[in-house]
Amino acid sequence: MSELVVSPQWAVLDGETLQGTILVLGESDTGKSTLARYLFQEIARRGMRPAYLDSDMGQSTLGLPATLNLALAQDAGDDEFPPGGPRASFFVGAITPRGHMLPTLVGCKRLQDRALALGAQAIVVDTNGLVERAQGGKALKEWKIELLAPALVIALQRGSEMEPILWPLRRDGRVRLLDFRVSPQAVRRSREQRIARRRECLAAYVRQARQHVVAMNRIAVYDLEYMAPSALLALQDDEGFCLGLGVVQEVDRGAGSIALRSPLPGMDRVASIRFGPVRWDLSREIEL
Ligand SMILES: Nc1ncnc2c1ncn2[C@@H]1O[C@H](COP(=O)(O)OP(=O)(O)O)[C@@H](O)[C@H]1O
Ligand SMILES: [Mg+2]
Structure with a gap:
């Protein structure tokens, strides 16, 4: 800065x-x-x-x-x-x-x-x-x-x-x-710089993640239509605020569970999950 x-x-x-x-x-x-x-x-x-x-x-x-x-x-x-x-x-x-x-x-x-x-x-x-x-x-x-x-x-x-x-x-x-x-000191950022900044931010966050397996019938799930491997999601508390983000690793429809990666240490405070349209490639660390 x-x-x-x-x-x-x-x-x-x-x-x-x-x-x-x-x-x-x-x-x-x-x-x-x-x-x-x-x-x-x-x-x-x-x-x-x-x-x-x-x-x-x-x-x-x-x-x-x-x-x-x-x-x-x-x-x-x-x-x-x-x-x-x-x-x-x-x-x-x-x-x-x-x-x-x-x-x-x-x-x-x-x-x-x-x-x-x-x-x-x-x-x-x-x-x-x-x-x-x-x-x-x-x-x-x-x-x-x-x-x-x-x-x-x-x-x-x-x-x-x-x-x-x-x-x-x-x-x-x-x-x-x-x-x-606008101040003469204000500096313009290119579209590429904006994308790079978001990418660094998400990559650094997701890198500290561990795996969690969530049983979908035990929790409120919003915007299920976005649920797919690589989907970004929020782990939310009982007031609907975001405790942490996660990325879907695998969907097991038979077992009714998903495996996700999130740096959140535990799922005990998580009352709901909300999926979003952003998709994040875990191995290549890029937005899809
Ligand atoms: N008054 C100021 N003095 C010094 N740098 C400034 C000033 N205003 C903007 N900048 C610089 O310009 C860039 C864009 O400013 P920023 O506050 O991030 O804009 P915005 O939030 O509107 O996108 C940043 O690098 C910031 O440091
Ligand atoms: Mg700003």
Whole structure:
């Protein structure tokens, strides 16, 4: 991670602005995650206990690809990053919100509620770069704002690409809007770099895995249509949060069981399994 350059535009961010839920929006590589980390730390430096809600399942800051993640500061005033406090994770199952808008929105809301229940005094929400109307990005952001009811929306713009999302917000008394130019320090990543980053992240995680055999009639199984060798899956707790990811090794339909590989040490807390559309080749360590 390069050294953070604080933009002069950010000077408007004071104690009064940095409250409640703060949503950071912008296309890919506009500096959303960098700004979100800065906001988290500024809130902590003001003596509060912030939460970081990472809702980018493609280029995650806190967790694994295909998941949304929450982490709280350990205590009020603690600006350690990544945060050292309690965490929660929600499985979307895909590396883009396209075609997966419902789990994306539901996951954001579940994690926001969790952050509040855990005692977060402000919640910084980092987002995925899908903002284009034709791809569903405008609808996703519009309804995410409606659902999370942020006190502050910060948009990072190169040109006027965010305007379709921003213009009603300028007149909506429910939300404060700050519209920043993209920092000259923001560096673009190629599609190949994004794929490589996801791959390294998943490969390193799955490498520590051990085998588990799960009897399918003993557990709640969601999205069974994706169950096949190499399918990515989430091992979920009794509240539907993700305890860990796994990859299907073998399906034994006769025995009604699957063999999977996951770094999760044991299955005792696992209440459900959810399969997703992502497929991971265990031997070649690539996304299929
Ligand atoms: N204000 C800044 N100071 C220094 N580097 C920055 C700044 N904003 C963005 N960058 C760099 O640009 C790249 C993309 O930024 P990032 O925050 O990951 O964007 P996004 O989350 O919108 O995809 C990263 O390498 C990041 O370090
Ligand atoms: Mg980011």
